[in-house]
Amino acid sequence: MATITDDFMKQMMATTKAYTIVILKEGPNRDRPDINQIIWEHGRRNFSLRADGLLSIVCPIRDGSNINGIGIFWDNTLQYIGYTPDTKGKFNYFINMNKFVTQNALMTFAFGNYGALTETMTDAQVTTEIMNHLKSIYGNSIPNPTTMLRTKWGVDPHTFGSYSFATTGTTTADFDTLSNSINSKLFFGGEHTNKQYRGTVHGAYLSGQREADKIIALL
């Protein structure tokens, strides 16, 4: 057997995660004549839970006891799953959408240079990179997602980007400059014109109110 050191034990114990284990015991209907058909349908439901990413592991126990198997469920109690990647901006957190909707879905983000790189990658490549992070949190046995939706704001001709980015040398005065109207005839709203709340929905909303006030004042 492999030698397990104290350091290895400490390292592994620090990465243990919260899973839910369900122990499947025989019930009072175990001797029904149609029991095999019921067990078959339970198996079908287990595969369905697995396909939805909820049931990571299900395995039978055949030791003659009244415990017939165990199921290990995905940890869906968390709302936010953080991760420290080797590459800056690479899928460094996951939002558990199941907290807000009934579907089992995780949402994650790519930022900066890595965000631009993902836009050149195929869906399969992106999925693999995301799964590598999730596997290092939850282990290699977790199933791949059944489907994946992604945005490509940088190459989408209707956006060519997402929202304003303050690079080195940007000052708050730049956001004021972008909000300047031209000859009191052309007015500019949008998150990029709101230095206080740039890059946000409420920043965009407030900028619209600000420009509307300017126009009303001219009437």
Ligand SMILES: Cc1cc2nc3c(=O)[nH]c(=O)nc-3n(C[C@H](O)[C@H](O)[C@H](O)COP(=O)(O)OP(=O)(O)OC[C@H]3O[C@@H](n4cnc5c(N)ncnc54)[C@H](O)[C@@H]3O)c2cc1C
């Ligand atoms: C992934 C992501 C997550 C975000 N999360 C949050 C969040 O959690 N909280 C938050 O507050 N904000 C968040 N934001 C930011 C927020 O969505 C934006 O700041 C906000 O939507 C900007 O609104 P806007 O009206 O300024 O611009 P947009 O909503 O970008 O509207 C600009 C519109 O102009 C159109 N357009 C562009 N060019 C032309 C053209 N030549 N002719 C005609 N129309 C054109 C575009 O199609 C678009 O409809 C997020 C943004 C992204 C991308």
